[in-house]
Amino acid sequence: MPNSSPSPSPMAINVVAPAPSMFKKRSSQSAAPMASAASYLSALSQADARARNTRAPTATPALSLSSSVTSSSEDTVLHDSDFDNSDGLSLPARPPTSEQVFTTVHTEFGHCANEEYRLVSQHTAGEPLPAHVEQDPPYYILLSTYISYLILIVIGHIRDFLGKRFSPKFYTHLVPRNGYAPLNSDFDSFYTRRLKTRMDECFSQPVTGVAGRTILLLDRISPDYNHTQILTGTRTRALNISSYNYLGFAQARGGCADAVEESIRRYGVSTCGNRLEGGSSDLHTVTEALVAEFVGMEDALISSMGFATNSAYIPALVGKGCLVISDELNHASIRFGTRLSGANVRMFKHNDMRSLENLLREVISQGQPKTHRPWKKILLIVEGLYSMEGTLVNLPVILELKKKYKFYLFVDEAHSIGALGPHGRGVADYFGVNPRSIDILMGTFTKSFGAAGGYIAGNKALIDRLRIRGHLGPYAEAMTPPVLTQVLASMASIMGIATPSPADSTALVPASHPAPASPSSLPPWLTLPPLLSSGTEGRSRLRRLAFNSRYLHHGLAKLGFITYGHPASPIVPLLLFNPGKMNMFHRMMKDRQTPIIVVVVAYPATPLVTSRVRFCVSAAHTKEDVDCVLRACDEVGDVLDLKHGIPKRERWDIERIVSSAVELATS
Template identity: 70%
Template sequence: MAIQSASPTPSMFRKKSTPVLNTAASYLSAVSEADARARAPRGTPNSTPALSLSSSVTSSSEDTVLHEREELNSDGLAYPKVPPTSEQVFTTVHAEFGHCANDSYRFTSRYNPARPLKAGEQDPPYYILLTTYISYILVILFGHLRDFFGKRFKATDYRHLLAHGGYAALNSDFDSFYTRRLKLRIDDCFSHPVTGVPGRTIVLLDRYSPNHNKSILLTGGKTRGLNVSSYNYLGFAQSKGACADASAESIRRYGISACGSRREGGTSDLHIQAEALVARFLGMEDSLISSMGFATNSTVIPALVSKGCLVISDELNHASIRFGVRLSGANVRMFKHNDVKSLEALLREVISQGQPKTHRPWKKILVIVEGLYSMEGTLVELPAIMELKKKYKFYLFIDEAHSIGAIGPHGRGVCDYYDVNPRDVDILMGTFTKSFGAAGGYIAGNRSLIDRIRLSGHAGAYAEAMAPPILTQVVASMASIMGVTLPRLDKPTSSTRSLLTRHSDSTLNVIAEEAPAWRGTALAAWLPTWMPTPQSMCDGSDSQMRLRRLAFNARYLNRALRKLGFITYGSADSPVVPLLLFHPGKMAVFSRLMRTRPTPIVVVVVAYPATSLVTSRVRFCLSASHTKEDIDTILVACDEIGDLLDLKQGVGERWPLQEIMARAVELVHMEES
């Protein structure tokens, strides 16, 4: 990265105004000069400075002290070549990963039995609920009036809703009413096109609508904003670094296309290595990887349960789980979200009553929960569920799409967070699209179960295998979290032999002898011999830094928003922080005001049917790539917009914004009452 001159608000974009420094001596001289200049007037900054972003980006412009060769991305924006280390003075602006040398801005994500798991969900004042319902009633009323008169006086505009030429209507006006009469009005805050790397910042493609959002056109301009909309929890979605280098090397060796389906012999050495590494990362006997996270649930659940079985599902489980249960043909019952008492009452009922009509015992009972609920930000109450599991003898399936890699002192998910042995859980499912910066999903469990799923699950027989670069990203990011144990010189290992973990009992014994304990490191023999393994990957220092920074950012934003008076859901340790908006008109206004600030902030607005009708919200998705100053920028924006839109309806002690920012470390480590 280029070291910049002292500037109160350095810009993300730069221009080349001086010759490039070609020699090492001139490079080091400029670094020393910039270091001395930065230290003299104001000391050493502890982190990347706050962003100062242009809202209309068409070229790169930034004055620097040290100028090095830069690579222009396809969007015309200049990206630095080499990020600085933690020993350098961080006076540069980082688009993908904000560096922070202040160890105070770190926290370890770990369950403390002495404090409550989560804060109770607050209800808004009655006038907020009343005005929200009135807003929906008015929208529905005027929408039906417009449909009534429109079908009679503007039939051409309603052609798709009316029978014509002997054909039935292509769409139902009742089913499409919400989309046409509410979502269309605020469609500019949904599905905004982006480009580039979804790191600390992201580039939006500017757009406008000439006909009230019926069609949205691109202007050709681009806006770079602070990104709190991506599930890039650990910041591994980078174009630079060890993971990117490993993926680039895999492209040179394997190409970029998928290896074919499993049935057609598409399983490669990378598949076997990745599955072995996933199993050891989770502390399970074996694992199966799939090329799509949604398909992992929807194709595996039918292989686990069938007619005569019962699935007990949390009422807020993901759509992929619901779809898989429907395909299985099993009976399904739901319990209140994250309510252990409701679950136990339901277990008592279904066990005592048995199957409907015949009252025969269930063939099996499978309880499905999520580790971290991405819409609510709540963590599953795993210790209490494990106690019920011992008492009622059901099978437990945990979907860790959002918790794996993001929760726990070692990044191993909710089992790590609660210090629960993963072998006590029957099935662990997760995806690689969030914390690992890749794609696809996995199922992990005992070896006999996984072998059965390989035979009876649809994903293995019909789905395409994962492409080599994606597999390499999974292996590299997971190994970075685990750390790598180098082979002993007195006991040579064979990487070829270690690949056959499921085909040879003798090999299994060798691997078991060499394998580290749960939460331990990965063996070098499990990694491709050609994959670069820098020191930060081997010792796990880089990933530990990322895990601790993510935990700090999550607790800081969650607790700070509550101290400002906002109503938020979920656990303080959740990297997903939902802020309740309630009123439908506030969704679009909040998104627009955040996006048009001096430092644009890109957020995700969520509404019905993803949430209940009156609990629309904005979700802040935090990352280890964010700095403390980035969180402060978000808090300043929320404080101003919250006053403007009357969003501060929470109860409890409130702190002024400046006090929150000054006491951030104390706020993070403070015990909840």
């Protein structure tokens, strides 16, 4: 496979899209072509800041039909002096324009004024959830994929055999030396050495700054086939379609960032003021109460790490004599926690409700192994949104089975909380069911909320038990005040903050889930800008995410690609299959005139022959950003022979897809 290099690949496609660029300005003033995009976007950010400091118009301005807009102030005219030659990203010379003054930085959260590019994330009542269908490519694709792995394995073992004899200095970590055992097992490290190392250009890409709408890459090269990586000192600004920044709260500036700065002034960075017993503080108590209010549960507890939330609290829920029924594609943290618990484990086919019901009948009738005594407890663990497949749990059917077979239900909402539902409250909100019909809700703050850590929510008796029996209570570090404040601010921005009733200044708007956050549930010093505190911007972000997700999903399908997942999912996997195409897809997307950074996923995170690129859509993306991704995929897909989803006669050309975005998203 090709070495990592910042220079364009010979196969890279540098074609400027024929559609009108989002980086243009209607002005009679001329601007010379810019030297680079990092400087361009930096100057654009400065123009945004100047525009935000200007007085707002007295009347509501007309909104441009363009989906990518910024202030119309003449401050936004950029000249040669505004740029430096730091990354080589070539984009058109003029910034976007609109009569509206936006409060976000365009590089972090894209300006979008067109209300047509909005949708509500909600399941249609009465309609069955589409089943997960794994579409197979033509046989020659599968055959070439298997042959590629066979060639890789055979040549890899030959190189190991000859290398140990003729170049032993490169294999010292695999053989005993000086009476010590080898550092690595030859067989266990084979995949890492012979495949992953050759693809390390796709993984662990160093970045700096905010992973928002765009991201700043630190360029690197490798002179020794990725065994070492050398930073070149240059940087590349790229469109970011690879971060779990679902609602775009990964921002260095804005209402949430201001709240975090205030918390640092009050509490510090790593210590908590007013510390209480167990390593918590008043800020922890407030956050847990707001999380419970947000998800519609009686109580909640928070932890400093999402992975540990599952692995440390599942053993406190079940033990010996209990049964855990797990979806076959559940996350590694669930599998790890289940192993630690000592409970018996049975798995059912992914999202297959018939397989689940057959398993339930079997385990209930047979009881525990050998003794056949009834199970002490049966706990079904599923995910709300599966991060590798982009599929949604069939929650309505599972709740019907729960009433019939009387098991406990644990739903991991790491990826669905904040990203799904008309109010952003997760899969229960998306399907319109009462969240308290679910026994345990788990989620993380690392995706939609731009923070870190996780939570468990349920009834008060359960949460009180977990505080005592869970390993994280006595052993783990507490979440820091800045992280807690980010959770509070972003969650309150999604919920909106209730206002006093006109009839009684002390009475709040009646709370019925999902409801706005009551002012008493937030720290008195935490203030948010009007657009955030009213929930207006939070609702807009939810609707933008829903549109972008459906548009990209349907657009890729119409182009002819094989994709997985539900159209409402912000995770859109595109199947690559052949291992040689993973590195090339990543390189060709990054080497375009407008670089696009993507995530390539391979074994062992996926089955061996279903390697994929996983697009992560954000509310921070504009419609033009999704257009850019679709155009790039269209061109790269033709070169790498990736279009095997639908017959050629049924495919749409890219211009038809771009012009029919609203039709596709609402279909």
